[in-house]
Amino acid sequence: MSYQSAQDPRLHFGxxxxxxxxxxxIIWPSGMVTKLSNLKSDQIVAVKEGTxxxxxxxxxxxWK
Amino acid sequence: xxxxxxxGGREQPEGALGRAKNFEGQPGRTSAERPLPSQxxxxxxxxxxxxxxxxxxxxPPVDDDGISVRSSEFxxxxxxxxxxxxxxxxxxxxxxxxxxxxxxxxxxCPTTAAVFRLRLRCKAxxxxxxxxxxxxxxxSGRLGQAPQLLRNDGGNTNHWLEILLIGTxxxxxxxxxxxxxxxxxxxxxxxxxxx
Numbered sequence: 337m338s339y340q341s342a343q344d345p346r347l348h349f350g351x352x353x354x355x356x357x358x359x360x361x362i363i364w365p366s367g368m369v370t371k372l373s374n375l376k377s378d379q380i381v382a383v384k385e386g387t388x389x390x391x392x393x394x395x396x397x398x399w400k
Numbered sequence: 401x402x403x404x405x406x407x408g409g410r411e412q413p414e415g416a417l418g419r420a421k422n423f424e425g426q427p428g429r430t431s432a433e434r435p436l437p438s439q440x441x442x443x444x445x446x447x448x449x450x451x452x453x454x455x456x457x458x459x460p461p462v463d464d465d466g467i468s469v470r471s472s473e474f475x476x477x478x479x480x481x482x483x484x485x486x487x488x489x490x491x492x493x494x495x496x497x498x499x500x501x502x503x504x505x506x507x508x509c510p511t512t513a514a515v516f517r518l519r520l521r522c523k524a525x526x527x528x529x530x531x532x533x534x535x536x537x538x539x540s541g542r543l544g545q546a547p548q549l550l551r552n553d554g555g556n557t558n559h560w561l562e563i564l565l566i567g568t569x570x571x572x573x574x575x576x577x578x579x580x581x582x583x584x585x586x587x588x589x590x591x592x593x594x595x
Contacts, residue, residue: 345571347579351559354583362565365576377559384566385573392564 351377 351357360372364385372389375381382392561581567573 345574346562346564349561349563349581351561351581351583353558355559357561357581357583359580359582360561360563361580361582362563363578363580364565365573375561377561380562380564382564382566385568390566392566 346380 355377357375357377358373360375360381362370362372362383364370366385368385370383370385370388372381372383380392380394382390382394384390563579563581565574565577565579
């Protein structure tokens with residue numbers, strides 16, 4: 337989604353009927369690799385380089 | 401996957417309007433089970449006399465979880481509808497496409513409104529647990545043009561994941577990052593580049 341030339345910085349992955357994610361691999365431009373595993377679907381995950389998953393307030397999805 | 405059915409169109413066969421009415425008032429049938437009510441928005445939409453019950457204004461094409469007309473100022477040029485059960489936080493995850501413009505009335509209609517306005521008052525359902533918002537319809541209005549009904553039959557039951565990358569110093573550090581997501585069941589790999 338974009339609005340007034342601003343794009344959503346979040347990466348959206350459609351998973352279909354799969355409710356869990358086995359592995360997420362992030363290759364940063366610096367060469368660092370962050371690996372995550374066993375993530376639940378239908379959520380927004382903030383990942384910081386060198387740290388991993390960090391807390392970040394996002395709007396809650398009410399019906400989940 | 402959200403399925404959008406076309407709910408508008410002026411050049412539709414006459415008999416289809418009757419079929420759509422026949423399926424009204426059948427409790428227990430979900431909107432996905434209903435046959436396509438694709439002809440209900442014909443000229444009859446704007447042929448309602450002023451004294452008619454406006455609550456049935458959109459009733460044939462709209463399922464129970466969607467649009468309802470709460471109040472109206474149907475003076476020929478303007479009316480007010482209230483959207484209940486409108487998606488607020490989850491609007492992003494639903495896929496809406498245009499279901500066709502509501503055709504303006506033909507010249508035979510007594511209350512022809514060449515230019516009409518829609519004033520939408522949207523509010524979220526206070527009790528979303530009672531009524532699933534996944535099938536919510538959406539009605540959009542444009543000044544001076546025909547409103548559009550965005551009908552969502554079936555909702556969106558797919559799953560998703562969003563990842564926000566945060567650089568160490570600034571957002572510049574995340575530009576060009578590659579993200580690979582592997583689902584448990586599937587062997588396919590999806591990758592995307594951070595912008």
